[in-house]
Amino acid sequence: MAGKPVRPVNAIDQTRRMLSLVTYLKERPGARVEDVARAFGISEDELVSDLDVLPMCGTSFRGGDLLDIDTDGERIWWHNPAALAAEAAEPLRLAADEATALLVAARAVSTLPGLRESDRQALLRATAKVETAAGEAAGASSRLSVTFESEGGVFADVDRAIAERRRLWIRYYSPARDEVTEREIDPIRLVSVGHTYVEAWCRRSEARRTFRLDRVAEIKILDEPSAPPEIELRDLSEALVQPAAEDPEVVVEVGPGGRWVAEYYPHDSADELPDGGLRITLRTPDPASLRRLALRLGRDGRIVSPPDLADSARQAAREALTAYDGIEAARTTRVVEADASGPHAAHTAPDGPGDGPE
Secondary structure, three states, rough: OOOOOOOOHHHHHHHHHHHHHHHHHOOOOOOEEEHHHHHHOOOHHHHHHHHHOOOOOOOOOOOEEEOEEEEEEEEEEEEEHHHHHOOOOOOOOOOOHHHHHHHHHHHHHOOOOOOOHHHHHHHHHHHHHHHHHHHHOHHHHOOOOOOOOOOHHHHHHHHHHHHOOOEEEEEEEEEOEEEEEEEEEEEEEEEEEEEEEEEEEEOOOOOEEEEHHHHHHEEEEEEEEEOOOOOOOOOOOOOOOOHHHHHOEEEEEEOOOOOHHHOOOOEEEEEEOOOOOOEEEEOOOOHHHHHHHHHHHHHHHHHHHHHHHHHHHHHHHHHHOOOOOOOOHHHHHHHHHHHHOOOHHHHHHHOOOOOOOO
């Protein structure tokens, strides 16, 4: 089939993409294969591979509950979308701990500053229905509470800026460079993938960037209107960070204990090594951020290229070891001093300069 070459896929990215694919196909009966592949940024071969897996998914293992999806090579047909419809689904059943967790989370979200009043009221109505359905199981949730810290205020400001189309000023901590920078950004949308992020046009770098809300040290809504350039929204089902073809290439070699890197980092290739490890080639707009990966891997991996990044990773490791040795030396000195000042110190201390160890 036509399309760009198939790239290595990890299980996490493929699962995210397939969950989005189900919704996409349900809304577009008879969708063209080439259009769907283009929308998800994958090759037609990768799409067909996903379609081969989807018929094994569903609400149960009974035949009528599995997804009935096929393709003739040009179009994709979903023959039983009603199998997943709300009216066909079995009533939701929650265990006591699930009901408690859901109610505590719902009450916490309803207290977020900046939440639109209509959304708050809808959430409270839904919470009341769950409480009624949960019965006695809802009692434990009333004795628990969750308080959101600074991220809640940042979320409210970002949400307001998006609604009012206004620019933001932020002080942002970048762990890759271990520095705080000031930026003006035009927010585009909020995204939740494990943490909450704002996708925005950064005026400092003149490029699209994604900022994690809990790393925003300070935020202000500016009077200037938000005016990001016309850009196509990315499908984030594959991953939050999606390297571009023009990004610098980095090669990392990992041992058997570092094979997890291929599961968590989008990459161009992952070649087997004789010792059971992998030689992974990937792209990133900020190669320096991979120094932290090298330190985390320790003896389970190393950066091979580019050479300057490999050198800086080794230097960072040496500095970390030096700092650790300094801490251990200071700790040992404190222990020795404590022993020397103990109750028996007068009997064990040397009598003169020539009586102690050199």
